[in-house]
Amino acid sequence: MTSAAAGTGAQGLWFVSRGSGLVLLVLLTVVMVLGIANRAGWAPRHWPRFVQAELHRTLSLFTVALLGLHVITAILDPYVTIGWAATAIPFLSPYHRLAIGLGTLAVDLGAAVLLTSALRSRLGFRSWRAVHWLAYLAWPTAFVHALAAGNDMRTGWVAATVWGSAVVLAVAVLIRVVTARRRVPDSPANGTASRDDRVLR
Amino acid sequence: MTRSALGARTVSRLLPGDYADRTLARHLARHGNRPSCADPRRRDELIAEVERAGLTGRGGAGFPTAVKLRALAAAWPVPRVIANGVEGEPASDKDKVLLAVAPHLVLDGAAGAAELTGAREVVMVVHHSVREIVDHAVAERRAAGTDPVPVRVLTAADTFIAGEASAVVHWVERGVAAPTGRPPRLGGSGKRLGGGGKHGPGPALVQNVETLAHLALILRHGAAWFRSVGSPGEPGSMLITMAGAVRRPGVYEIETDTPVGGLIELAGGAAAPPGALLIGGYFGTWAEAAAALPLPFSSAGLAPVGASPGAGVIAVLPRTACGLAETARITRYLARSSAGQCGPCVFGLDAIAGQLERLAAGGGCDLTLVHRWLGQVRGACRHPDGTALMVASALRVFSAEADLHARGWCSEDRP
Amino acid sequence: MTAPVRLAVDLIACDGRGLCAELLPELITLDDWGYPLLSGRAVPAAQRGEASAAVQLCPRLALRLEAGAAGRTSGSG
Numbered sequence: 001m002t003s004a005a006a007g008t009g010a011q012g013l014w015f016v017s018r019g020s021g022l023v024l025l026v027l028l029t030v031v032m033v034l035g036i037a038n039r040a041g042w043a044p045r046h047w048p049r050f051v052q053a054e055l056h057r058t059l060s061l062f063t064v065a066l067l068g069l070h071v072i073t074a075i076l077d078p079y080v081t082i083g084w085a086a087t088a089i090p091f092l093s094p095y096h097r098l099a100i101g102l103g104t105l106a107v108d109l110g111a112a113v114l115l116t117s118a119l120r121s122r123l124g125f126r127s128w129r130a131v132h133w134l135a136y137l138a139w140p141t142a143f144v145h146a147l148a149a150g151n152d153m154r155t156g157w158v159a160a161t162v163w164g165s166a167v168v169l170a171v172a173v174l175i176r177v178v179t180a181r182r183r184v185p186d187s188p189a190n191g192t193a194s195r196d197d198r199v200l201r
Numbered sequence: 202m203t204r205s206a207l208g209a210r211t212v213s214r215l216l217p218g219d220y221a222d223r224t225l226a227r228h229l230a231r232h233g234n235r236p237s238c239a240d241p242r243r244r245d246e247l248i249a250e251v252e253r254a255g256l257t258g259r260g261g262a263g264f265p266t267a268v269k270l271r272a273l274a275a276a277w278p279v280p281r282v283i284a285n286g287v288e289g290e291p292a293s294d295k296d297k298v299l300l301a302v303a304p305h306l307v308l309d310g311a312a313g314a315a316e317l318t319g320a321r322e323v324v325m326v327v328h329h330s331v332r333e334i335v336d337h338a339v340a341e342r343r344a345a346g347t348d349p350v351p352v353r354v355l356t357a358a359d360t361f362i363a364g365e366a367s368a369v370v371h372w373v374e375r376g377v378a379a380p381t382g383r384p385p386r387l388g389g390s391g392k393r394l395g396g397g398g399k400h401g402p403g404p405a406l407v408q409n410v411e412t413l414a415h416l417a418l419i420l421r422h423g424a425a426w427f428r429s430v431g432s433p434g435e436p437g438s439m440l441i442t443m444a445g446a447v448r449r450p451g452v453y454e455i456e457t458d459t460p461v462g463g464l465i466e467l468a469g470g471a472a473a474p475p476g477a478l479l480i481g482g483y484f485g486t487w488a489e490a491a492a493a494l495p496l497p498f499s500s501a502g503l504a505p506v507g508a509s510p511g512a513g514v515i516a517v518l519p520r521t522a523c524g525l526a527e528t529a530r531i532t533r534y535l536a537r538s539s540a541g542q543c544g545p546c547v548f549g550l551d552a553i554a555g556q557l558e559r560l561a562a563g564g565g566c567d568l569t570l571v572h573r574w575l576g577q578v579r580g581a582c583r584h585p586d587g588t589a590l591m592v593a594s595a596l597r598v599f600s601a602e603a604d605l606h607a608r609g610w611c612s613e614d615r616p
Numbered sequence: 617m618t619a620p621v622r623l624a625v626d627l628i629a630c631d632g633r634g635l636c637a638e639l640l641p642e643l644i645t646l647d648d649w650g651y652p653l654l655s656g657r658a659v660p661a662a663q664r665g666e667a668s669a670a671v672q673l674c675p676r677l678a679l680r681l682e683a684g685a686a687g688r689t690s691g692s693g
Contacts, residue, residue, distance in 0.1 A: 038675060039675070041633065048635075048638045049633060049634060049635045049638055050635045050638050050639050050670075050673055053635060053673050053675065054673070120672075120677065121671075121672065121677065124677070125629060125676060125677040128677075381628075382626060382627070382628050542627075542628040543627035543628055543630070543651075544627070544630065544631070544632050544649050544650070544651045545627065545647055545649060545651045546627075548648075548649040549647075549648075549649065552648075573648075574648065577647040577648060577653065579627065580627050580628075581626070581627050581628045
């Protein structure tokens with residue numbers, strides 16, 4: 001009975017880990033799309049921009065909480081040996097070294113983004129922005145981790161969710177790149193007038 | 202020294218009578234050796250002498266030079282003295298002419314300022330047309346061991362905005378001729394600005410080249426000498442550029458407070474009956490000629506028409522010319538001269554220029570909108586503000602013309 | 617009695633995103649091109665919290681709180 005319960009408990013941990021991983025990917029995608037939308041100025045008409053900005057921040061914090069669950073359940077799972085060190089340092093896990101390592105890498109990148117965002121006012125805009133761009137690296141890393149480490153890709157709806165998230169993000173990035181306009185245009189300004197244009201000679 | 206019918210005369214302090222010889226030898230023969238200001242015990246006294254002389258900045262802002270020197274001497278040692286000879290104002294030529302005919306006077310002033318503030322180098326930022334002359338003068342002085350600190354020469358970016366004080370510092374330190382939104386700090390730790398380069402953090406002393414030339418003479422001859430010409434409130438001589446419809450446009454050295462009409466006479470008189478004057482340059486203000494001609498050319502003197510000497514430019518617009526067309530062209534130039542860093546400046550000046558162009562062409566123009574925008578344009582430097590003042594003055598002075606244009610006529614069409 | 621503070625904006629950093637005006641409509645209005653117009657007056661004590669939030673939320677970190685009450689508007693010069 002105890003071993004059955006223990007077995008179920010362990011199975012439980014494994015399910016939670018996988019389940020939370022899936023939700024995490026979806027959540028991360030939403031956070032990314034919101035971030036792009038904020039930057040691009042996409043906002044529904046009666047939706048204040050600051051609400052969208054706050055949503056991006058709040059969801060990213062929620063992602064951290066969920067990430068905690070995902071990682072801890074994976075570590076505690078008795079059937080696989082990952083080790084606590086592998087939660088921070090990539091490619092240390094004996095189990096599926098590459099796949100788990102990519103997950104750790106994604107966490108490290110995400111941590112950098114999060115930490116710098118928390119300290120944004122101290123860092124200054126440029127440094128903050130430079131690190132924030134790592135988000136574009138973190139997501140694909142997490143995605144490949146999902147493909148490599150996730151055991152559920154054979155299930156139809158899981159695969160649809162994972163690939164669907166990728167498509168949604170790709171579309172958002174594409175639209176952003178294609179429609180990007182510099183807010184302050186190159187012409188008419190930027191000091192292009194030369195001395196020879198002067199009048200009243 | 203010429204005297205006009207109105208008693209206006211030119212002065213020959215900065216500008217030598219003989220333009221051909223600008224060698225160091227000729228300079229020393231005319232002015233004597235530069236007195237050293239290196240003695241720390243004399244520093245306060247020398248700055249007090251400059252204060253008694255009442256020298257103010259000749260770059261357009263008119264800031265008291267002694268106050269700047271004192272603040273930077275207190276921040277000893279400052280990394281550098283920057284001589285601002287950029288002269289971005291297109292209607293003004295005085296700084297180029299001064300550097301071309303009397304480079305050693307400017308360099309003397311810079312050397313004196315360096316000694317007074319503990320600067321470790323002098324940077325001359327000059328227009329490309331006088332670069333060679335200044336290089337040559339610097340080389341002469343290097344060979345003679347004249348200067349207490351190294352002098353280097355930079356060519357200025359050839360834009361209007363490049364002459365703005367923080368833009369000059371930005372250019373010297375990072376090669377970017379854009380204003381930084383923080384004026385060069387007078388004292389204290391100067392975080393972003395005046396903080397780069399191998400000479401370490403600290404504010405830089407930025408002075409217009411004409412101011413430095415006056416400084417060089419004050420350090421030789423004293424405050425009383427400086428005050429012996431010009432008005433008591435704004436003493437000394439100054440360089441002006443006469444432009445537009447005058448027979449002999451160019452740079453003249455005059456005493457402050459000379460009546461505007463006298464200055465036009467010195468420039469050979471008006472080529473056609475004047476209708477309006479643009480005083481101070483593109484960043485100045487328009488005034489009706491009749492109202493401005495009797496006024497003394499000083500801040501106090503020009504106050505009744507809402508003008509001030511600025512960069513020392515007087516541009517004469519004949520009565521037969523259309524002031525709105527000129528204003529529209531100048532405003533478009535100023536709009537295109539924006540550094541492009543601040544949205545309200547870029548979009549606002551462009552919008553205003555557009556409306557003025559329509560007005561000048563005789564199309565419909567919404568002046569309420571223009572006035573609204575004049576109140577809204579702003580940015581990290583005074584570029585939009587200066588433009589707005591100029592446009593506001595044009596709308597005042599040329600209001601009759603604007604009425605004509607609204608009806609599809611223009612004073613230029615009159616036979 | 618706390619020292620007065622006022623809002624100031626760095627117009628070079630500002631991109632006209634408009635979050636600040638949404639959060640503090642009593643203190644910040646937008647000009648015809650979407651950039652903030654500040655009154656330069658002191659921030660009332662009741663709105664200090666919102667003002668700090670606006671400073672934190674500005675996507676370009678262009679908004680700041682400065683000591684002092686009256687003064688230049690919109691950070692020119």
